[in-house]
Amino acid sequence: DGGITQSPKYLFRKEGQNVTLSCEQNLNHDAMYWYRQDPGQGLRLIYYSQIVNDFQKGDIAEGYSVSREKKESFPLTVTSAQKNPTAFYLCASTKGRARYYTFGSGTRLTVV
Amino acid sequence: RKEVEQDPGPFNVPEGATVAFNCTYSNSASQSFFWYRQDCRKEPKLLMSVYSSGNEDGRFTAQLNRASQYISLLIRDSKLSDSATYLCVVNGIEAGAGSYQLTFGKGTKLSVIP
Numbered sequence: 001d002g003g004i005t006q007s008p009k010y011l012f013r014k015e016g017q018n019v020t021l022s023c024e025q026n027l028n029h030d031a032m033y034w035y036r037q038d039p040g041q042g043l044r045l046i047y048y049s050q051i052v053n054d055f056q057k058g059d060i061a062e063g064y065s066v067s068r069e070k071k072e073s074f075p076l077t078v079t080s081a082q083k084n085p086t087a088f089y090l091c092a093s094t095k096g097r098a099r100y101y102t103f104g105s106g107t108r109l110t111v112v
Numbered sequence: 113r114k115e116v117e118q119d120p121g122p123f124n125v126p127e128g129a130t131v132a133f134n135c136t137y138s139n140s141a142s143q144s145f146f147w148y149r150q151d152c153r154k155e156p157k158l159l160m161s162v163y164s165s166g167n168e169d170g171r172f173t174a175q176l177n178r179a180s181q182y183i184s185l186l187i188r189d190s191k192l193s194d195s196a197t198y199l200c201v202v203n204g205i206e207a208g209a210g211s212y213q214l215t216f217g218k219g220t221k222l223s224v225i226p
Contacts, residue, residue: 033213042116042199042218043156090155099144099203101214103155 002027006091006104012112013078013085021076021107023091029102030095032074036060037088046089049074078109086111115139118200121220129190133220135183135200144203145176147185149196150219156199159185190224197221 004025013019023032031050035043045058049068063082068074074093078085088108092101118135125131137145145162160167162174162183173186183200200217 035216040218043216045213048213088153100146100158100161100201103157106155108153 004091004093004102004104006089006107008107009105011107011109013109014112016080018077018079019109021078021089021091021109023074023076023104024072025074025093025102025104026072027093027102028071028095029093030071031093032068033092033094033101034058034064034066034074034076035090035092037090043090046076085109115215116200116202116217118198118217119220122223123220124223124225125190126225127190127192129224130186130188131190131222132187133185133198133200133222135185135217137181137183137200137202137215139202139215140181142181142202145174145183146201146203146214147172147174147183148199148201148216150199151196156216159198187222190222192224192226195222195224 007022033048034046036046037043044060046064047055047058047066049055052068052071055066055068063079065077088106090106091104094101116137123131147159148156149159150156160169160174162176164176166175171188175184197219199219202215
């Protein structure tokens with residue numbers, strides 16, 4: 001079955017470390033998105049990509065970086081510049097003019 | 113002004129009750145509207161799209177009022193399994209290449225009590 005796979009499910013980061021969250025989809029979707037969710041808060045857009053080798057900053061891009069070298073993959077790096085990275089990270093995708101998103105199961109990142 | 117606002121909740125209702133969620137959005141150019149359901153510590157999943165004429169899916173009814181920029185979700189005969197957070201979602205920003213960005217409300221938590 002097609003879907004979006006995020007890994008790992010849980011991730012622990014030490015202060016000052018960079019970590020990379022994986023997002024892979026086999027839905028042949030064009031656009032991919034990264035969101036962050038904090039307890040009691042809505043989803044906030046970090047980065048999005050419409051096509052390979054192109055991506056745009058969302059509302060809270062500072063301290064994050066992405067790449068889109070393949071249509072299927074959109075990894076997110078949480079850098080040491082992100083001062084409060086503990087959150088639930090969700091990857092989503094959509095195809096063309098499809099109006100709704102399909103989400104991965106998320107990665108829960110904790111700073112220790 | 114927040115782009116998508118929802119009832120703060122939480123809503124605690126007995127099994128069998130009818131419960132209604134409301135949502136307002138600020139972008140009058142918004143074109144598509146959805147309700148997503150999110151279970152605790154899980155990803156959001158599409159519950160239903162919302163159409164101008166109103167639409168129903170079993171026990172769930174969604175309504176849209178474009179003039180008032182208002183969306184609602186009605187759940188009849190609540191089940192224990194309906195306990196979740198319900199997210200109001202609006203499509204209003206064209207992000208290029210024919211696709212769109214969605215804007216999410218913070219969600220309303222529903223607990224259905226035996």
